[in-house]
Amino acid sequence: MKNIAEAKFNLMPYCYLVKGAKRAAIYNLEDGDVYSINEESRELLEELNKGISIGDSFNRVSRHFPVSMEEIIEFVQELVKESLGTIHYGEKMISINQIPKLEPTLSFLWLELTQLCNLRCLHCYAESAPNLSNPIKIRESGWIRVIKEAHNLGCRKIQFIGGEPFMVKKLLFTLIQEARDIGYKFIEVYTNATLIKEQDLEFLRNNQVKLAVSIYGSIPLIHDIITQKQGSFVKTIDIIRKLIEKEIPFRIGIVEMKQNSAFIKSTITYLNELGVLKKNIKVDIVRSSGRGCNKNLMDPKLVYRQSKHKASFLKCSSSKFQKAISGHNCFFDKLCVSENGDVFPCIMEKRVVLGNISYSTLAEIYNSDKAKQTRFLTKDKIEICQDCEYRYCCFDCRVMAKSLYAKPSNCFYNPYTGEWRDYNKYKIEGGDEYVGAKKGN
Template identity: 30%
Template sequence: MANRHPARSARTRESGNPHNPGAVLQTWPVQSETAALRTEKKTVLIFAAHNVFGAGQNPAPNQSFGGNMLSTQTKRTTCIGDHLFIVEGAKHWALYDLKEETLISIDLDSGELLWALAQEASPSEEKLVFLTKHAEAIMELAEQSGIADRLFLPDTSSAEAIPLLEYLWLEVTDQCNHKCIHCYGDFCIRLKNFMKLEVAKRILSQARAMGCQWVQFVGGEPFMHRQLWEMIEYAVELGFPDIEIFTNLTLLKEEDINRIKAYNIHIATTLLGHNAEVHDACTQIPGSFNRWYRNIKKIQALGIDFRIGVVRMQQNENDMEEIEAFLRREDLLVADEEFEPDDVRPTGRGCNNAVEPRAPLQYDFFFTVTPQFFHQARKSNPCWRGEMAVSAEGKVFPCVFSRQTTFGDANQDGITPAVQTLQQQCWVITLDNVDRCRDCEYRYACMDCRELSISSGHGLHGRQPRCQYDPYSDE
């Protein structure tokens, strides 16, 4: 059930990362002369500037290491050592240790001091002596956090070069044999749009030429398209490293499953209930659960790579424990893999109030603290960057959920102009451009979803509604 999507796979929780247990959010507890602000959730380093510099005197602005210690409206980011960066927020700073994939929360005064030291051209040894003499608590805690030997050294972290286009959703048809009550695309059996084979081949060829690594064939239900396998085989010929089919599994034949195995194709599917009563009520197709179960077990038996998404809505929100138990009992969710349902997206039929869960899911903080993610997040949107979706009608969207605005016509122009438009209008939206997020110290470790902001009425640059963290809080 783990999301194989490369852009989302290495997620770090505040309490730890199931993919990398070392990636955690830490705080610096303070002893002796410094004061500590203690809450139920965390302990944050707090001390006044006059305690840092000693004798109640701050250095004058023109003194070495002093600088201007006043906060500015523009939230700052700077390197303070090898694989070490600090990012300013409204009430706190965050120290990003990109080597150990760790976040450390620090207070404003500590951040100001480290920022000022980082701006000085003095040798690193002098800065360490200064910390030892005037801010012993910071130095001790840096040693406890395992970063002291890298403080103020030249940074060697870097991000690998990435393709212009990384991920492509190819909606080969809008026709579907299900009538799922939450469907983001309003897909159903009455729709008759099928992507032409030559159009699909041109899109695939152009995408691969741009370095695209991942393509998902999706619908509607992709197995409604009679030429689906010709499209997939062409993607195989082009050398796409990661090919996935998103399917409800109900139309698969033995021949299809054998081909999936032969071509090493990945499967993505959705489970809406732990039994036929719940699942079929959501798909509105009797027998859909039994057909789904029969084919997922065949796929499992052949060792085909698969992932299962669970969409949480009003009709199944009270069944999450039973769904998780079912998945684990059937070995469809392995022991060390977390159960991560996703609330229905408010788009398409998902906008219906009768589908929206009565109690929204409370999401944990997810952080990714790697050189690749950090450096990329400072320049581009952590979700949309490098992604595009093409509908059966040739319309180009930033992703399969964001369907309000069209950014190109693949039937007429191919995808090259659309990629340029997406790059200029969507991919460049960093969290520095987003309300509230721009004041958050974790903005370069956090995943984003512009579509959730748009569909929830907050606009293109509005806050992501599922985030519960308040950067303006003293806690």
């Protein structure tokens, strides 16, 4: 029988060891699972990856950590059992698959056509309202130029948003037609649906336009409190029924806040009964952007749910990992153009202005040093996050950070101790109820 101490161990080709300041994580890109390992296990794998035998690796690790050979063997065998590695007696090491960094391509464009809105929602990221006055607006020809330039950059997905896009319906329909004629594959309008007329539905269907519709409750009382417009619920639901009837594709966006948190389940049930499929309903806790920074929209339960207080992440596929090592999960392939021509890396990230289409082409802005700085903003460049083993599986929303390079305020993990800070203790010590980034900070 061969002596296992003389054997060598390698991670499987689809597994990657990501080191943190204290601990490390093994990313299994075949099934998407991420395994957290302690300090001594990290050092052991580093030694084994050099092609050193299990016995020799134990000798090196045991100089710094109180571990036994039996524990080392048990750990290695557990990795084999989980299909994370293999034991062999040959000289040849198994090569880890090399994942090249992605070449950036603009794939999605937000066009914020207006800041005007017939509603005044409590949480609006854009701080839209019915009576706003913006003297600087992009003309129709300017919007058309942007749509063409984005298409030339490779963009095939576009969303028209506001404000409320139907406040400028003539412009909206002109741009939809332009986008369809140019060859965009995905065209969506984000709307509260209260201004849509029945005759508009035919145009939307003929141009294969998808809608994203905001709803906040299953009864007028809840929905209208949030929109601050009596009768808005009835109008929105009426259009939802017609969208179902005319088979126009749409999805529902529910922003959860203190005012409607207790009614989210009943709202989803109500929408299901109307005929809206569960897969087409998304619930998102209010983000700290615009009026969403108002602390009165949050309560401790929502803050807790929005926080990262344990090692719970979505599956990390090979494509997700590749994007994470290449650039920012949102900024990498998206741009937003506002009503006054300012270009941002994200619809909610208004602290970073990349340029203005009145003075530069979209290509010039996209290829600028400032745009590249945000596009290639991986977690390796974020304070504290750069030393975290979870940095490639953790979704990063810059809105939840107090500056472009700061660790998100809602994360309670300390990579230098390898421990998750107790949220309840944080509250007792007087931590902020609503941590996030305010506009202009």
